[in-house]
Amino acid sequence: MTAIDVRSLVVRRGDATILDSVSFAAGAGEFIGVIGRNGAGKSTLLRALAGLEPHAAGDVLLDAVPVASLKPRDRARRIAFLPQMRELHWAATAESVVALGRFAWGSPYRLGAPDRAAVDRAVAATDLEAFRGRIAQTLSGGEQARMHLARALAAETPTLIADEPTAALDLRHALAILRLLREKTEAGGLVVAALHDIDLAQRFCSRLVVLDRGRIAADGPAHAGLTPDVISSVFGVSADDVRRAD
Amino acid sequence: MAPDSRLLPASAALAALGLVIAATLIGPANIPAGDAIAALFGVGDDRHVIIVRDIRLPRALAAFAAGAALGASGAALQGLLRNPLADPGVLGVSSAAALGAIVAVYFNLAAAAVFATPLLAIAAALGATALLYALGAGRVSPTRLILIGVGMSAFAGAAVALVMNLAPNPFVLSDLVNWLFGTVANRSFNDLALVAPFMGAGLTAALLAANGLSALTLGEEAAASIGADIGATRLLAISGAALMTGASVALAGAIGFVGVVAPHLARPLAGGDPGRAILPAALIGGSILAAADLIIRLLPFDQELKLGVAAALIGAPGFVWIAARTQRIAR
Numbered sequence A: 001m002t003a004i005d006v007r008s009l010v011v012r013r014g015d016a017t018i019l020d021s022v023s024f025a026a027g028a029g030e031f032i033g034v035i036g037r038n039g040a041g042k043s044t045l046l047r048a049l050a051g052l053e054p055h056a057a058g059d060v061l062l063d064a065v066p067v068a069s070l071k072p073r074d075r076a077r078r079i080a081f082l083p084q085m086r087e088l089h090w091a092a093t094a095e096s097v098v099a100l101g102r103f104a105w106g107s108p109y110r111l112g113a114p115d116r117a118a119v120d121r122a123v124a125a126t127d128l129e130a131f132r133g134r135i136a137q138t139l140s141g142g143e144q145a146r147m148h149l150a151r152a153l154a155a156e157t158p159t160l161i162a163d164e165p166t167a168a169l170d171l172r173h174a175l176a177i178l179r180l181l182r183e184k185t186e187a188g189g190l191v192v193a194a195l196h197d198i199d200l201a202q203r204f205c206s207r208l209v210v211l212d213r214g215r216i217a218a219d220g221p222a223h224a225g226l227t228p229d230v231i232s233s234v235f236g237v238s239a240d241d242v243r244r245a246d
Numbered sequence B: 001m002a003p004d005s006r007l008l009p010a011s012a013a014l015a016a017l018g019l020v021i022a023a024t025l026i027g028p029a030n031i032p033a034g035d036a037i038a039a040l041f042g043v044g045d046d047r048h049v050i051i052v053r054d055i056r057l058p059r060a061l062a063a064f065a066a067g068a069a070l071g072a073s074g075a076a077l078q079g080l081l082r083n084p085l086a087d088p089g090v091l092g093v094s095s096a097a098a099l100g101a102i103v104a105v106y107f108n109l110a111a112a113a114v115f116a117t118p119l120l121a122i123a124a125a126l127g128a129t130a131l132l133y134a135l136g137a138g139r140v141s142p143t144r145l146i147l148i149g150v151g152m153s154a155f156a157g158a159a160v161a162l163v164m165n166l167a168p169n170p171f172v173l174s175d176l177v178n179w180l181f182g183t184v185a186n187r188s189f190n191d192l193a194l195v196a197p198f199m200g201a202g203l204t205a206a207l208l209a210a211n212g213l214s215a216l217t218l219g220e221e222a223a224a225s226i227g228a229d230i231g232a233t234r235l236l237a238i239s240g241a242a243l244m245t246g247a248s249v250a251l252a253g254a255i256g257f258v259g260v261v262a263p264h265l266a267r268p269l270a271g272g273d274p275g276r277a278i279l280p281a282a283l284i285g286g287s288i289l290a291a292a293d294l295i296i297r298l299l300p301f302d303q304e305l306k307l308g309v310a311a312a313l314i315g316a317p318g319f320v321w322i323a324a325r326t327q328r329i330a331r
Helices: A042-049 A072-078 A094-105 A113-125 A141-154 A171-186 A198-204 A228-235 A239-245 B007-025 B033-040 B046-081 B093-106 B116-134 B142-165 B170-181 B189-208 B210-218 B220-225 B230-252 B258-270 B278-298 B307-326
Strands: A003-013 A016-027 A031-035 A057-062 A079-082 A159-163 A190-194 A207-212 A215-221
Touching (some): A003 A190, A016 A057, A016 A190, A016 A215, A031 A171, A031 A198, A042 A190, A072 A079, A072 A094, A079 B220, A094 B210, A159 A171, A215 A228, B033 B046, B046 B189, B046 B230, B046 B278, B093 B116, B093 B142, B116 B230, B189 B278, B258 B307, B278 B307
Parallel strands (some): A031 A207, A079 A159
Antiparallel strands (some): A003 A016
16 A cells, blocks of 8 residues: 655745645555646656655655655655656667666666566556567657656556656557556556646546646546636636637 | 677677787787797796786786776766766866876876875866766756866866976976876886776776666666666766776876777677676777787887877777767767
């Protein structure tokens, strides 16, 4: 069982306040979609959940322990993180990139049998079988996005924090990935994902957290839907605009 | 991971060993190969034994060690900075180390303490590497990083010129020129023993950073998220590279381009993994300098070509070629 508890989290960068006293709790079995406009603080919040964002005040607790106090390896065995900026600096095969997801369990050069099995499952889940041996830089944008997600999935941690896991994916793969993430939460995992597609977020997530200028503007079960008020104040468009655009 | 991934580094090791042995068997003093092999084991004509064991062997080993240290330094710096053009020479670390060594030579500090030259070279290399990182080497674009290195190189070069300007007599001057251009002529086992501990410590540090460098393939944020200790990796890679570069410069003077070319050739052997490229880069860097020094000894010039000059003549075009090719991956 895993639980994340965010208490009055404040993150500042220079003079700007990126997150302003954000509090919420999340537990096993939840699939939380974090939505909001560009610059609302989604990525910063996810980094903070993953223990990678120094904060000015407040706390992020993982199972009642401040996540920032965990050793890198211990933290990595409990939380996997897919950043928005997916960097890849050297020409490596897709499989060896996915295998880096097992880093916290041993040497990246000699994978044990459980590590190899986890890599196999992640590769299969992201539909990458055909690309395992390809040099990652030669893959298409969507294939690379799936490869990075497979890297995060290969860790098989109780908690997965994913920043825009469906960005750059075609609809078929976006749906497959969201189904995959939902299955992970149904199996007792916790997934927190920033998503830009509100419709998909409502369909797949169990709960939506709406961020607006560093504060939580709404937080509730996804099936309840977003009220027109929230949509117009947070996204700067009226609910009518959204419907007409459809 | 291909099944032959261990075979290739093994053949690189064999090639390196072969080169060092070849360098002890071939030379201007015409000793038949059979006699030279016997002399290597201390058997045969006394003059042959002295030439092979006390002149050729330490010189070949010094060339190999200097190149290996530069190759491994380059691999560690490239992995840390995620930049295929990073190398102790390009980034000005070698020039800083040369400045340290030259200051030690100029003030005759080696007479006071035998470790003064390597220690000063290493300290200067460490300072230069730390400064580079503090200036944002991990975050700025490859181009800006190289520009910072050019600036540091120019400054260290100017400081070296200043010391040479103030040189009291031509003998000191010619000694300083050796440090500046790099040479392994007349190196003895004592010279090797003086720098070996620092090279060993540097290589150990770089290899301890290897896993973290592999993780950094994903960038700092993702590397931290998969459990790499970025702070420790940074410290180990920087101190390892500085120790090896400083020791290499203390042994052979400033020799450029080996540190950028060797890792580039090594990386394919390591499946693109910057951590696993460190040892192959050391072997290849050592082989390059051992081969270059062998060629220098055989050239029929009255005045022997400096090893650093030969390395630059071969290495600089290699650097340009790599810079033109890697733009695609390096952003």
